Amino acid sequence: MPRIPHIKSLETRHEESRVAVLRGLENLGRRDFLKVAAASFGAAATMNLRTPHSYQPVKIDPGNGAAPFRFAYISDSHLYDREVNERFVRSLLRAVDDINAQDPAPDFVLFGGDLAQLGQTSELKLGAQILGALKAPVKMMVGEHDWYLDMGEAWRERFGADRYSFDHKGVHFVVLNSVLEADFWTARKLSPMERMLTVAGLDNGAQNPFTVGDEQRAWLAQDLAEVDKKTPLVVFSHSPLYKLYKPWNFWTDDAEEVQALLRPFEAVSVIHGHTHQLLTQRIEHLNFHGMLSTAWPWPYAPQGLPEITVQMNRPNPFNPLDGCGTGQVHVHADGLVDKIYDLWNRNPITVSKVFTSSGGKSDRPPATTKKSY
Amino acid sequence: MQRIQLSTIAGFGMLILTLMPACGDARGDTAVNVLMCDGKTSIEVKPAETADEGKAIADSLMAQWRQNNPGANWEADVRRSHPRVPRPHDNQELMGDGQGPGHTYGAFTADDLALWERETYRTVLEGARIFHSHKELGSTIAVSCDMCHPDAANTHPETYPKYQVQMGRVVLLRDMINWCLEHPVRSKPISPDDPRMRAMESYILAERSGTPLRYGKH
Numbered sequence: 001m002p003r004i005p006h007i008k009s010l011e012t013r014h015e016e017s018r019v020a021v022l023r024g025l026e027n028l029g030r031r032d033f034l035k036v037a038a039a040s041f042g043a044a045a046t047m048n049l050r051t052p053h054s055y056q057p058v059k060i061d062p063g064n065g066a067a068p069f070r071f072a073y074i075s076d077s078h079l080y081d082r083e084v085n086e087r088f089v090r091s092l093l094r095a096v097d098d099i100n101a102q103d104p105a106p107d108f109v110l111f112g113g114d115l116a117q118l119g120q121t122s123e124l125k126l127g128a129q130i131l132g133a134l135k136a137p138v139k140m141m142v143g144e145h146d147w148y149l150d151m152g153e154a155w156r157e158r159f160g161a162d163r164y165s166f167d168h169k170g171v172h173f174v175v176l177n178s179v180l181e182a183d184f185w186t187a188r189k190l191s192p193m194e195r196m197l198t199v200a201g202l203d204n205g206a207q208n209p210f211t212v213g214d215e216q217r218a219w220l221a222q223d224l225a226e227v228d229k230k231t232p233l234v235v236f237s238h239s240p241l242y243k244l245y246k247p248w249n250f251w252t253d254d255a256e257e258v259q260a261l262l263r264p265f266e267a268v269s270v271i272h273g274h275t276h277q278l279l280t281q282r283i284e285h286l287n288f289h290g291m292l293s294t295a296w297p298w299p300y301a302p303q304g305l306p307e308i309t310v311q312m313n314r315p316n317p318f319n320p321l322d323g324c325g326t327g328q329v330h331v332h333a334d335g336l337v338d339k340i341y342d343l344w345n346r347n348p349i350t351v352s353k354v355f356t357s358s359g360g361k362s363d364r365p366p367a368t369t370k371k372s373y
Numbered sequence: 374m375q376r377i378q379l380s381t382i383a384g385f386g387m388l389i390l391t392l393m394p395a396c397g398d399a400r401g402d403t404a405v406n407v408l409m410c411d412g413k414t415s416i417e418v419k420p421a422e423t424a425d426e427g428k429a430i431a432d433s434l435m436a437q438w439r440q441n442n443p444g445a446n447w448e449a450d451v452r453r454s455h456p457r458v459p460r461p462h463d464n465q466e467l468m469g470d471g472q473g474p475g476h477t478y479g480a481f482t483a484d485d486l487a488l489w490e491r492e493t494y495r496t497v498l499e500g501a502r503i504f505h506s507h508k509e510l511g512s513t514i515a516v517s518c519d520m521c522h523p524d525a526a527n528t529h530p531e532t533y534p535k536y537q538v539q540m541g542r543v544v545l546l547r548d549m550i551n552w553c554l555e556h557p558v559r560s561k562p563i564s565p566d567d568p569r570m571r572a573m574e575s576y577i578l579a580e581r582s583g584t585p586l587r588y589g590k591h
């Protein structure tokens with residue numbers, strides 16, 4: 001795959017110099033004190049401009065005595081061609097820079113879907129080139145924006161199967177294609193691009209709800225049948241695998257059937273894209289966590305928000321990157337998750353396993369005074 | 374070759390009715406060039422022998438016209454894509470005799486109410502269309518309003534006027550629309566009485582109907 005020239009953003013270069021300064025402080029000799037102090041003052045002075053890293057390092061403790069490991073993820077970059085919109089391109093470039101700067105490097109990087117905005121080959125190619133600069137191996141998940149121009153043909157050709165599973169250091173991972181809609185286009189004689197544009201509109205009601213589908217659920221059941229129920233299970237889906245708000249497809253229509261397949265496992269975490277916001281759900285012992293987008297934040301849905309979700313601040317419309325970003329996840333041996341959201345321009349917010357397992361009673365993250373309304 | 378001009382495309386039924394006698398007159402070996410009343414769309418056909426053939430000709434002509442006029446069904450398209458846009462108030466309480474005859478003002482009929490509703494709703498639908506179209510908005514980066522505000526969420530039209538810190542002055546909804554056009558959308562601001570501005574304000578207010586006004590709220 002051709003690699004594009006690696007250009008570091010201003011923010012990345014600043015972050016690197018800051019990290020170097022802080023490292024220097026650890027081994028500080030008397031002689032270097034003044035030099036480092038001056039540099040760190042400079043770094044502190046620009047803290048307000050600093051955009052935190054945009055990757056989501058995830059720490060796994062498989063609970064069998066193995067060493068914990070981390071992986072990172074990036075989601076929902078919604079790339080147009082570079083000459084159409086360079087803003088989303090730069091956001092993804094920065095996320096890649098940030099992950100490459102991670103030390104130690106993550107074991108792998110999950111991409112959470114919606115790499116492209118309109119599923120065009122040129123958009124997918126651009127995304128693949130940018131993600132190709134990642135040093136860690138990349139696991140791809142498909143989103144509806146990648147799929148509905150050619151029903152995933154170009155995506156599968158480039159990235160392989162749209163659903164698969166793998167084992168890593170004692171954890172079983174499953175990647176699903178949860179954005180399958182029943183045919184609404186044939187009867188209306190829509191062109192492929194008209195179909196794509198319909199699905200690309202989050203609030204466009206002329207489409208159908210997302211599903212995992214019978215065939216894929218049968219595959220999932222077969223895949224999970226071979227896995228010990230004590231094995232920690234991490235499932236990636238583009239849409240939330242529960243029912244939040246149907247008009248925006250914050251929704252999977254056969255969510256209950258999928259949950260039933262996951263329920264026998266003792267430790268289950270579902271990490272999903274599509275919602276572009278801090279989002280938490282717990283259904284029985286199943287935990288669900290949203291990913292942030294690198295492109296734009298969505299508002300919270302007007303109905304159906306899980307009670308356990310602690311909202312993030314309303315994004316500042318005057319800062320196009322506010323509300324974007326990513327975070328970190330630590331999956332414990334019992335399958336419960338500490339999720340840290342690294343929102344660009346904000347302090348990180350931790351949604352701990354204590355918080356989720358207590359049903360939101362203990363260890364509550366700081367609530368915003370600027371909720372959606 | 375005989376050339377037939379259709380007198381109307383107002384309705385599909387009308388089209389067939391107009392076409393059929395025309396084809397009947399044109400029976401013979403020569404092809405018939407049927408021209409629609411738009412003066413542009415035309416089709417060359419063998420004269421129809423049966424009603425079904427006539428209908429096929431009419432369908433083909435209509436399909437051709439639709440292809441050349443993709444925005445012609447814009448209202449139906451917007452209604453299909455945005456079925457949750459609230460309808461305007463129906464004003465049914467105005468119907469009836471009230472205080473009796475002789476009051477000219479207020480003697481409304483069902484037709485009046487239907488007209489108000491249709492025209493008001495149409496303005497709102499037009500706003501929805503523009504709100505969701507980066508081309509109408511003139512975006513240079515293919516960004517439309519709904520990419521941050523699905524169903525006009527987080528637009529809060531009920532909170533204006535308010536002091537907008539980032540602009541350093543009291544603003545109205547239209548000022549925020551223009552700010553968004555300039556910045557995230559990367560287009561140009563439009564005049565407050567631009568039909569697009571009026572339509573977008575209408576749509577945003579319609580989506581928020583039922584919410585109490587609370588000016589100055591952040």
